[in-house]
Amino acid sequence: MKKFQLGEFEEIVMLTVAILYDDAYGVSIKKEIENRLKRNVSVGALQSALKRLEDKDYLASLDKDATQERAGRPKRYYKITSLGKQAMQYTKETRNSLWEAIPSVSLDVKFAKI
Amino acid sequence: MQSPPKLFLRFFRWFCHPLLAKPIEGDLMELYEERVLEFGKRKADLKFIKDVLLLFRKDIIKPSDGTYRINTYGMFKNYFKVGIRNILKYKMFSFINVFGLAVAMSVCMLIILMLADQRSFDRFHSENDRIYRVLGTPVIGSWPYATIPMPLAETLKEEYPIVEDAIYLRRGIGGDASFNQKTVELKGYFTTSSFFEIFSFPLIEGDKSSALSSPNSIVISKEKAYQLFNDKNPIGKQIKFEDRGLHILDIESGKPSVDWGTYTVTGVIDLSSYKTHLTFDALVSSTTLQQLYTDSLIANVSENWEYYWAAYTYLKVKEGTTQNQLEIALTDLSNRKYSDSEELADYQFSSQNLSKITPGIPVNNEPSFRLPEIAYYILSILALVIMIMACLNYTNLSIARSLTRMKEIGVRKVNGATRKNLIFQFLTESVITVLIALVVAYVVLYFTKEAFMSLWFNKYFNFELSTSLSVIFKFLVFALAIGLVAGTYPALFLSKKNPINALKNTNISKGKWGLQKVLNVSQFVVSLIFIVTSMVIYNQFKHYTEFEYGFNSENIINIPLQSNDYDLVVNEFSQVSGVTSISAVDYIPATGISNVIELASSKEDDEPFVLLNFYVDEHFIDNLNLKLLHGQPITSSREDGKYIVINESAVEKLGYENPQSAIGQIWELENGESSVQIIGVVENFRATLLINGHEIRPMALSNSKSNLNYLNVRIAEGNPLKTVADLEARWKQLDPIHEFKYDFYDQELANTNLAIFDVVTIVGYISFLAILIACLGLLGMATYVTERKTKEVGIRKVLGAEDFKIVLILSKSFLKLLIISILIAAPLSYFVNSLWLNDLPNRVELGFGTVIIGSLLMLGLGLLTIGSQTLRAARQNPVETLKDE
Numbered sequence: 001m002k003k004f005q006l007g008e009f010e011e012i013v014m015l016t017v018a019i020l021y022d023d024a025y026g027v028s029i030k031k032e033i034e035n036r037l038k039r040n041v042s043v044g045a046l047q048s049a050l051k052r053l054e055d056k057d058y059l060a061s062l063d064k065d066a067t068q069e070r071a072g073r074p075k076r077y078y079k080i081t082s083l084g085k086q087a088m089q090y091t092k093e094t095r096n097s098l099w100e101a102i103p104s105v106s107l108d109v110k111f112a113k114i
Numbered sequence: 115m116q117s118p119p120k121l122f123l124r125f126f127r128w129f130c131h132p133l134l135a136k137p138i139e140g141d142l143m144e145l146y147e148e149r150v151l152e153f154g155k156r157k158a159d160l161k162f163i164k165d166v167l168l169l170f171r172k173d174i175i176k177p178s179d180g181t182y183r184i185n186t187y188g189m190f191k192n193y194f195k196v197g198i199r200n201i202l203k204y205k206m207f208s209f210i211n212v213f214g215l216a217v218a219m220s221v222c223m224l225i226i227l228m229l230a231d232q233r234s235f236d237r238f239h240s241e242n243d244r245i246y247r248v249l250g251t252p253v254i255g256s257w258p259y260a261t262i263p264m265p266l267a268e269t270l271k272e273e274y275p276i277v278e279d280a281i282y283l284r285r286g287i288g289g290d291a292s293f294n295q296k297t298v299e300l301k302g303y304f305t306t307s308s309f310f311e312i313f314s315f316p317l318i319e320g321d322k323s324s325a326l327s328s329p330n331s332i333v334i335s336k337e338k339a340y341q342l343f344n345d346k347n348p349i350g351k352q353i354k355f356e357d358r359g360l361h362i363l364d365i366e367s368g369k370p371s372v373d374w375g376t377y378t379v380t381g382v383i384d385l386s387s388y389k390t391h392l393t394f395d396a397l398v399s400s401t402t403l404q405q406l407y408t409d410s411l412i413a414n415v416s417e418n419w420e421y422y423w424a425a426y427t428y429l430k431v432k433e434g435t436t437q438n439q440l441e442i443a444l445t446d447l448s449n450r451k452y453s454d455s456e457e458l459a460d461y462q463f464s465s466q467n468l469s470k471i472t473p474g475i476p477v478n479n480e481p482s483f484r485l486p487e488i489a490y491y492i493l494s495i496l497a498l499v500i501m502i503m504a505c506l507n508y509t510n511l512s513i514a515r516s517l518t519r520m521k522e523i524g525v526r527k528v529n530g531a532t533r534k535n536l537i538f539q540f541l542t543e544s545v546i547t548v549l550i551a552l553v554v555a556y557v558v559l560y561f562t563k564e565a566f567m568s569l570w571f572n573k574y575f576n577f578e579l580s581t582s583l584s585v586i587f588k589f590l591v592f593a594l595a596i597g598l599v600a601g602t603y604p605a606l607f608l609s610k611k612n613p614i615n616a617l618k619n620t621n622i623s624k625g626k627w628g629l630q631k632v633l634n635v636s637q638f639v640v641s642l643i644f645i646v647t648s649m650v651i652y653n654q655f656k657h658y659t660e661f662e663y664g665f666n667s668e669n670i671i672n673i674p675l676q677s678n679d680y681d682l683v684v685n686e687f688s689q690v691s692g693v694t695s696i697s698a699v700d701y702i703p704a705t706g707i708s709n710v711i712e713l714a715s716s717k718e719d720d721e722p723f724v725l726l727n728f729y730v731d732e733h734f735i736d737n738l739n740l741k742l743l744h745g746q747p748i749t750s751s752r753e754d755g756k757y758i759v760i761n762e763s764a765v766e767k768l769g770y771e772n773p774q775s776a777i778g779q780i781w782e783l784e785n786g787e788s789s790v791q792i793i794g795v796v797e798n799f800r801a802t803l804l805i806n807g808h809e810i811r812p813m814a815l816s817n818s819k820s821n822l823n824y825l826n827v828r829i830a831e832g833n834p835l836k837t838v839a840d841l842e843a844r845w846k847q848l849d850p851i852h853e854f855k856y857d858f859y860d861q862e863l864a865n866t867n868l869a870i871f872d873v874v875t876i877v878g879y880i881s882f883l884a885i886l887i888a889c890l891g892l893l894g895m896a897t898y899v900t901e902r903k904t905k906e907v908g909i910r911k912v913l914g915a916e917d918f919k920i921v922l923i924l925s926k927s928f929l930k931l932l933i934i935s936i937l938i939a940a941p942l943s944y945f946v947n948s949l950w951l952n953d954l955p956n957r958v959e960l961g962f963g964t965v966i967i968g969s970l971l972m973l974g975l976g977l978l979t980i981g982s983q984t985l986r987a988a989r990q991n992p993v994e995t996l997k998d999e
Contacts (some may be wrong), residue, residue: 026141043145044168047138051173063137069147073140 004087005056012037013049014058014088017078025075026050050078058084116150118142118162126166131176138169189535190542196522197543201550207515210894211508211547214887216554218504219596221497221883223559224566226588227579229490235389235472239314241430244278245468246440248427249477250448254460261285261479262427262463263419266447270429274443280429281308283481286412287398288360289371290851291334291342293353297851298341300334300355301362302396303426304403312430315388319349320381331399333381338395348379357411358677362393362481369823371677372411377402389578391471393482419451420458426481428468440465483574496880499640503884505600506633507891508544512604514630514898516611523608524616536609544601545594552593569875570868631931634895637888638935638972639942644881646943646968650951650960651874657958658867663704664799664810666739670859671838672702673825673845676852680731680822686844692830692837697737698822700729703801705862711758711814712784713768722784725764726801726811729818735759735796737828745777745794748817757817759794764812790816803866808955826859834858885972889979892928896980900924900987907987908995920988925980932976936969943968 006014016032017024029050030041053059060081063074080088117123126142127135142165149158201208239245248266249258267280283303291300310322317325318336325333332353339348354376359369377398385394407414415421431440444463452461466474476486526536563579566572675683675698684696701707712722728734732750735742748759760768760776770776773795780791798810829837838856845854900907907920944965951957 026137027144030141030145042168043138043141043165044171044174047134047141047169048171048173051134066140069144070140071143073136073143075140076137 004090006058006087006091007049009045010049010053011088011091013046013053014080014084017059018080018088022077024078029078053084054078056083056087057081058087116147116155116158118146119159122163122166126169129170129175131174134174138174142166193539193542194546196539197546200543201547204515204518206897207511207894208547210890211511212551212554214504214507214890215548215551215596215600216558217883218497218500218887219548219551219555219593220558220562221880222501222592223555223589224562224579225490225493225497226592227559227563227581227585228493228577229473230582230585230588231389231578232473232485232490235391236468238388238390239312239468242468244430244433244435245312246429246431246437246465247468247471248429248444249464249466250422251462251464252422252458252460254462257476257478258464259422259478260426260481261423262425263422264416264425265419266463267425267427267429269447270427270443274447276431276435276439276443278430278432279308279311280427281306281312282400282425282427283309283392284400284403284425285362286424287357287396288362289355289357289374291338291353291355291377291396293342293351296342298338298395299360300338300396301360302394302398304398304400306400309397312428313392315383315385315390317381318384319347320379322381325381326397326399327401329399329401329405330375330377331380331402332377333383333397334379335386335395336382336384337386339379339382348382351379352376353379363483369677374406374411391480391482391484420455422458422461423479437465437467485571485575493876496876500880500883500887501596503637503640503887503891505596506637507887507894508547508600509603510630510633510891511894511898512540512544512601513607514895516604516608517902519608520611520616523611524613527611527613527616533609537605540605540608541598541601544604545597548593548597548600552589556589565879569872570865571872630895634888634891634931635935635938637884637891638932638976639939641881641884641888642935642939642968642972643943643946644877644884645972646939646965647947648874648878648881649964649968650947650958651870651877653958653964654951654954655867655870655874658804658870658956659864661800661804661956663863664740664797665703667859667863669829669831669834670738671827671829671834671841671856672859672862673827673841673854673856675823675825676849676855678849678852680819680825683825683845683848686848687825687827687841690837690840690844692832692834692840693827694830695733695737695828697733697826697828698731698824699734699826700818700821700823702824702826702859702862703728703799704803705866706803708801711790711816713781713790714784714786723768723812725760725767726813727758728801728813728815729755729821730815731819731822732817734815734826737826738799740799741797743795743797744773745792747794748815750819754818754820755788755816756790757793758790758814759796760792760815761796761810761813762798763810764814765795767812790814804956805954885975889975892931892976892979893983896928896983899927900983904987904990904995907990908992911988911992912996917985917988921981921984924984924987925977928976928980932973936973940965940969 012033013029016029016036020028020032026043026046030043030046033039033041033046050059050061054061058081059078061076061078063076066072066074123139126139130138142162145165146158146162149161152158153161236242247260248262248270249260250262251258262282264282264284267282270277271280283305285303287303288301289299290297292298305326307323307326309326310317316322317333319339320333325331332355334342334348342348342353343351355374356371357374358371380399383397385392403412403414403416406412407416413421413424415424418424441464444465448461448463452458455461466477472484473487473490474484476488523536526539531539567577567579680698684698687693687696701709709727710724711727712724714722730748732748734740735747742759743762745759748757762773765773765776768776768779768781770779776792776795778791778793780789782789796815800810801813802811827841841856842854903924907924910920910923944960944962948960951960
């Protein structure tokens, strides 16, 4: 049974929110991912991931800063909840345990590809 | 500040979940601002659009089934269910409503069908908003003519830059085309290649650009091409053409044929698969005209600005030109050309958009038979009156039965229903009723359509009343509209009720009966007016068919000569046994077509005397049993067209004291070319249509052998069909090409009144529906009232009242309604009918008889309706009605 469900992109978003800490809102998250991972992130993909994470209670949000250049619209800042933290840790631990279980020969790729 | 594409921003706001919308929009705006600075507006816009489209995904789109919606859906289901149950529970009332609405709707639907058909005419031309027909009005206030002086098209094209292209369709082609012994009749126009630039008719065979350029080129219809050449390729075939002066609408029987030479077929057009106001079998290149002018086979009016019967003019304006600009140009042209003209000083051109031709204003010399717009208005008004009556029935019955709904309304209100909800509920019910009625109406429509198509005038109009998807959509919209109209007042009325009163069942005995009475009375008033009107029109029709024309049309068969030689045919026909005598005439008297001659007055400036004129042979007077009062009959030895026999009115008109003094007098004709001598006087007889005038017009019969178009063959009584068959056999020998045509004169005279009979049929049907709907309404009210009074009737019976007394008591109020209706409607219908009848020549006497018969008829139907209910109530056993309480 899966205890915590976290997809690959969701995990990246969670990690980025954690990195940005106080400044995690839509545009900054998008840019951070694009800069660090060199991949394009559409607003739609990001927002739907954020919504799903919020629905799962891994993230909490707060609206503030309705500035002029955003046409008077607020920024929605995201923070990681304790459940979110557990989920991230669980994911990381699962990965680690899997890594550790790999026998060393298996990654010896000398003759894997000819 | 730059802003992103409005449309997509609005789209985003529309689909986005309201909780997410604001911050996401903020993000989008922030990104957009940055991108504008970085990449420029265009790219930023594109990226914005991409972002919005990618946002259109499951998590972001607002949920479609919010809690609010689920709730209304449930209520709607309930309304629907309650509505259906109500309809099923009160079957009688539902039947009255559905049936009444259905018959009224079927009439309206028929008109929707007709209009849908008419509105599809000439819509297939590309850019038809830029195509106009030019009309000309010779006298202020008269109907405009569709025919126009011939030089107009050329002048417009050359002198007015707003006109991109203009063509004329020169009338005058009508005759026999032959190819390899096969002969068909062709009727059509001369025109130029631009015909295909303006109209979008495709050619099945041949090249549009060159088909009508060289002389003696002809484009013929697919149908005629098949008749002439069968399946062979018609292009390049040479056909011989002999003109017989046939009219495009078949209203002339033809003149002696004249050889117009040979023509090369350059194109085939399939006119029948397009709905258009134009009808023709052939188009001939206008370059052919030059040769025909030289040979004087056709009148050269190409430079004549006064002759406005020759041609139709169609033009295409340049893009962006308004009709107003065109009108200004046309007014300018008519001022320039006609301000100095003596006869046509008031002549004015006007324009008519191609799509406004069908249905359109009435116009003289139309190229095809069409019903003018006004006819649709009249039919629509009649249909609307019936529809309103049916809606009133619904309204009336719903309000009358509000009592049965009181408890329901009260409970709904107590449970929190707002007035809006209740209005919605009752409208749902009326819409359900109307939709059921729509289905019934569709079935009724099938029969009405058949009946309508068999009316006489449909021979000329060829309505195509098929139901397409768009028409069905129109029906649905129409039904919904009717549902709302019929249901609004009851909905407002019922939803107004105070829940306390509604539940206590008080305040209902004082129902608003006043309004219902007014509605009922108005229905019967309308019905009676319709009934009387249709009876009067029928009387008039009968009067016309039984009219004494003053000549003997019995046992006469009229046979068009179709350009055959008079002597030859007469000689052949007189050998048929059963033929007693034969005469000939140019046009059949009293069937609508006639010519005039103008006798010049002896004084210089006086108007000439205008006499109707028929060219006849020497047997005509005897054959039609006309009575020669004085002088001599026409004889064959006399010179053509020099001698006339006049009627008594002409004697009077020409100023003679008595017929004798007219004999032998010689009159100059107005054209100054010849003179005629009066040799006889006949008793007056009617030679014009009955509706064309009451007075018998002054008339002349001229002797002639060259202008005769019809034979009047008098046959012996006995076996007319045998004689006709013999005549036909003889005709086949004389003229194998043209079909033998004949009409019984009696029948022909009767047919001139068929238009009136159509009006009788239509008004009669409408009045039948009106009285039907009014009686249904009355039936509903009577049923309701007697049902409410069963207890009262029971008590009265127990106390010893007779059945008859009870019927009287129950019927009294309805009887009063009927009598009030008759008192209002009888004088009104007399007045309305005398209005139109007074302007009609040879009218029937209106008299009070018709009004009284109509009133009695309605009274009888009304009493029958009421009686059916009240009698049933009176017969009921009081034990049954009183036992439960």
